[in-house]
Amino acid sequence: MTDLVLVRHGQTVWHAENRYAGVSDIGLTETGVRQAERLAAWAKGAALDAVWCSTLSRARITATPSAEAAGVGLRVDARLRELDFGLGEGLTKAEMNLRFPAARAAFEADPSAHPLPGGERPGAAADRFVSCLRQIEGDRVLVVAHTTAIRLALCHLLGIPLADYRRRLPALDNAALTEIRLHPSHASLLRYNSPLP
Numbered sequence: 001m002t003d004l005v006l007v008r009h010g011q012t013v014w015h016a017e018n019r020y021a022g023v024s025d026i027g028l029t030e031t032g033v034r035q036a037e038r039l040a041a042w043a044k045g046a047a048l049d050a051v052w053c054s055t056l057s058r059a060r061i062t063a064t065p066s067a068e069a070a071g072v073g074l075r076v077d078a079r080l081r082e083l084d085f086g087l088g089e090g091l092t093k094a095e096m097n098l099r100f101p102a103a104r105a106a107f108e109a110d111p112s113a114h115p116l117p118g119g120e121r122p123g124a125a126a127d128r129f130v131s132c133l134r135q136i137e138g139d140r141v142l143v144v145a146h147t148t149a150i151r152l153a154l155c156h157l158l159g160i161p162l163a164d165y166r167r168r169l170p171a172l173d174n175a176a177l178t179e180i181r182l183h184p185s186h187a188s189l190l191r192y193n194s195p196l197p
Helices: 030-044 057-070 093-099 101-109 122-133 147-158 162-168
Strands: 002-008 050-053 074-076 140-145 177-182 187-194
Touching: 002 147, 030 057, 050 057, 057 074, 057 140, 093 101, 122 147, 122 162, 147 162, 147 177, 147 187
Parallel strands: 002 140, 050 074, 050 140
Antiparallel strands: 002 177, 177 187
C-alpha cells in the first residue's frame, strides 16, 4: 500500500491564454515558481519517501525544490508526461474550433474515442501513467505531473469511464494536492484538488 500525492506542476506562461501545452516544453511563470516553493514548504513536513516527476521541465522545476526539502532524490520518468495533444499543442479552444471544428467537437463529446488530430489516445496515456504509479515504492510519495494525465490515471484507477474525465474531474489547479491510496487490487481517493495549506 502506497499513498501517492499527485500534484499538477506550477503555472506556465501559456496559462493566461489557456493554451494546450501537452508535450510542449513550456516554462513556469513567476507565480509558478512561487507555487513550487510553497509545495516544497509543504513537502518538508509531509514525511515523503520519494519524489517523482515527468520529464517535462515545468514538472521538474516544480518537483526539484520539494525533493530537496524532503531530503530525497528526484526520480524522473517519461511515463508521467502529459497527454500529447497533437495539432492542438499550443492552441486555445477557440483556435482549435477555427482550425478543425469537427475534430474539436468530437473530442469534447468523447475525448477517449476521439483524441485531437495527431494526438495520443487517452487510454494509452492512462495505461503508461498508471504503470509508472504501480512501480513506485514507499509509504508516501509525491508525484508532480500534469492535469490531463493525472485525471486520466484517476479515472483508470477509480473505475470512471475515460470518456468522462473532462466532466467528472473538470479541474485540477496548479500545485493543488490530490492523494490516492494505491492497493494491489484497487485505489482509494483520499482528497482531490486540495489547495496547499
